[in-house]
Amino acid sequence: GATIGIIGGGQLGRMSAAAAARLGFHVHVYATHADCPASEVARHVSIGAYDDAEALRAFASRVDVVTFEFENVSAAGLAVLEELRVVRPSRDILEVSQDRIIEKTRLSEIGVALAPWRPVRNRKELDAAVEALGHHLILKTTRLGYDGKGQFRVLSADDLTALPAELPYPLVAEGVIAFDRELSVMVARGTDGTTRCFDVTQNIHRNGILDLSLAPAPIPSELADRATRLATRVADGLGLVGIMGVEMFVDAEGALLVNEIAPRPHNSAHWTMNACLVDQFEMHIRAVAGLPLPPATRHSDAAMKNLIGPDDMTLCDMIFRTPGQSLHLYGKAEARPGRKMGHVNIIFPRGSLPGRVGLAAALGPLADFDPEDGSENF
Ligand code: ATP
Ligand code: MG
Ligand code: MG
Numbered sequence: 133g134a135t136i137g138i139i140g141g142g143q144l145g146r147m148s149a150a151a152a153a154r155l156g157f158h159v160h161v162y163a164t165h166a167d168c169p170a171s172e173v174a175r176h177v178s179i180g181a182y183d184d185a186e187a188l189r190a191f192a193s194r195v196d197v198v199t200f201e202f203e204n205v206s207a208a209g210l211a212v213l214e215e216l217r218v219v220r221p222s223r224d225i226l227e228v229s230q231d232r233i234i235e236k237t238r239l240s241e242i243g244v245a246l247a248p249w250r251p252v253r254n255r256k257e258l259d260a261a262v263e264a265l266g267h268h269l270i271l272k273t274t275r276l277g278y279d280g281k282g283q284f285r286v287l288s289a290d291d292l293t294a295l296p297a298e299l300p301y302p303l304v305a306e307g308v309i310a311f312d313r314e315l316s317v318m319v320a321r322g323t324d325g326t327t328r329c330f331d332v333t334q335n336i337h338r339n340g341i342l343d344l345s346l347a348p349a350p351i352p353s354e355l356a357d358r359a360t361r362l363a364t365r366v367a368d369g370l371g372l373v374g375i376m377g378v379e380m381f382v383d384a385e386g387a388l389l390v391n392e393i394a395p396r397p398h399n400s401a402h403w404t405m406n407a408c409l410v411d412q413f414e415m416h417i418r419a420v421a422g423l424p425l426p427p428a429t430r431h432s433d434a435a436m437k438n439l440i441g442p443d444d445m446t447l448c449d450m451i452f453r454t455p456g457q458s459l460h461l462y463g464k465a466e467a468r469p470g471r472k473m474g475h476v477n478i479i480f481p482r483g484s485l486p487g488r489v490g491l492a493a494a495l496g497p498l499a500d501f502d503p504e505d506g507s508e509n510f
Contacts, residue, residue, distance in 0.1 A: 135175075135194065136157045139198065141164070145174075145202070147460075148416055162178045188209045202396075203230055221395040224371075242366055242370070267287065268307060270285050310384060311389075314381055315333065316377050317362070318333070318378075320416065321376075321419065328427060328428040330415075334349035335379075379394070397413055398412070399472070406458045430482070433484055442469065448461070458476065478494060
């Protein structure tokens with residue numbers, strides 16, 4: 133059989149590798165550590181840095197097609213890969229997703245709305261950004277941020293004075309959106325340009341980290357249709373081949389503002405593993421392998437809870453004993469605080485995703501929200 137090469141050995145690589153193996157492919161992973169989550173599933177693991185052109189060249193020469201679970205391969209590394217093999221998604225899209233300034237510029241060109249933003253490459257541009265956006269902004273490193281790392285909130289003049297003298301430029305400054313809710317759409321696009329969108333997901337973050345995803349998002353169909361069209365437009369606009377998560381805010385007026393894109397499987401679509409016949413990982417592998425893309429049909433409703441750090445890991449015994457819950461662990465040895473250790477999908481018959489009170493009951497000790505508190509909108 134053909135060999136799928138996956139750059140990155142984390143949980144997204146592990147679950148992509150499992151889907152590829154199910155489809156009869158060999159899997160060769162490129163990772164920085166031999167004992168990574170994907171090593172349990174892949175036939176081969178090559179070890180190297182993401183900027184090691186020679187090691188990447190050796191890896192590429194041993195696979196038939198290259199894809200990613202980790203976006204931050206160096207430009208030189210990407211060039212080497214693309215020289216040797218078909219790379220899906222393309223180097224162009226990877227480079228867009230690696231840099232928030234390029235990302236926002238391209239998304240604007242495609243014609244989607246964003247939070248107001250300014251590039252901040254020095255103190256002068258920071259002052260200009262505060263002038264333009266006011267004292268209500270988030271500074272984000274342009275590269276390598278995830279789970280809210282590399283972000284500084286500036287919500288007052290005092291916060292601005294309290295910023296460290298040496299900021300990790302370049303940054304972007306974004307106006308803080310008083311969003312009504314956060315949504316994401318997982319869109320797959322095949323080699324023939326066919327697009328398939330999984331149902332819109334609503335995401336609830338805690339400390340900048342995804343905590344809970346609800347599918348389908350409890351929103352009017354008109355809003356869901358707009359979110360789906362938006363994600364399709366971005367996928368077409370970037371010429372995607374593969375899968376991509378599009379994160380967005382719904383603002384107070386009901387307008388959709390794109391937050392960021394991730395051209396790879398996405399944490400907010402892990403519910404597809406138990407609520408869809410073909411999940412995001414199989415869809416991803418199919419797109420990368422040039423196979424037909426089936427409709428992204430959802431047969432059940434789902435809530436996905438991330439298991440983060442040592443505290444959430446204590447819930448595993450309970451999850452194992454609870455019907456209707458499917459546990460996915462990533463095989464990480466050390467449960468550091470803030471580290472994604474696994475997730476649990478709580479499955480409901482289609483059309484019966486409960487409201488806030490019912491969800492609190494169904495989630496039990498997994499939930500840490502107050503069911504009577506209506507401030508969270510679901
Ligand atoms: P990840 O890649 O893990 O999704 P990240 O580090 O790239 O995260 P963002 O997605 O940019 O970070 O931000 C994390 C969360 O912070 C968002 O999901 C949202 O809840 C909040 N956030 C980010 N930007 C804004 C904004 N402009 N206004 C309001 N909230 C924001
Ligand atoms: Mg991100
Ligand atoms: Mg994000």
